[in-house]
Amino acid sequence: MATIDVTRPHKLPKDDxxxxxxxxxxxxxxxxxxxxxxxxxxxxxxxxxxxxxxTRGAVDVNDSSVRVLIQLPMLLGMLKGTIESKVHExxxxxx
Numbered sequence: 471m472a473t474i475d476v477t478r479p480h481k482l483p484k485d486d487x488x489x490x491x492x493x494x495x496x497x498x499x500x501x502x503x504x505x506x507x508x509x510x511x512x513x514x515x516x517x518x519x520x521x522x523x524x525t526r527g528a529v530d531v532n533d534s535s536v537r538v539l540i541q542l543p544m545l546l547g548m549l550k551g552t553i554e555s556k557v558h559e560x561x562x563x564x565x
Contacts, residue, residue, distance in 0.1 A: 472547030474527075474540040474554045478561040484533055490564045491529045491536055497560065522546065536565065 480487050488511075495506040495513045503520030506513050509528075516526040524543030529536065538557055542550060 471544065472542040472550040474538070474542065474550060474557060476554065476557050476561065477535050477537040478558075478565050479535045480565045481534075482565070484531065487531050487536055487565075491531045494529060494538070494560060494564060536561065 480490075482490070491513055492508075495504070495515060498504045498515065499506060502517055502522035502525070504515045504517045504522060504525070506515035508514075511531050513529040513531075514526075515528070517523050525540060525546060527538065527540035529538050538561065540553070540557070542553065546553070
């Protein structure tokens with residue numbers, strides 16, 4: 471299993487950062503059929519079916535950063551670099 475771990479600093483109020491994290495999760499839901507839910511200050515997600523089947527992870531929000539942690543199944547591990555760069559791009563746009 472390949473792991474993507476991206477942390478992006480922010481200077482937003484925490485509620486605004488949480489809204490952005492939720493927007494990020496919604497975009498993944500639409501594109502990759504993930505299921506997600508809030509668990510405290512984190513969004514937990516997984517993909518039980520679809521093109522991202524077996525992918526799971528979290529979006530953690532704190533006062534100064536947003537961290538995206540994604541565990542890719544073996545088949546998607548070959549695309550780790552591409553997926554990681556897309557995560558960086560999306561966070562740069564959102565934050």
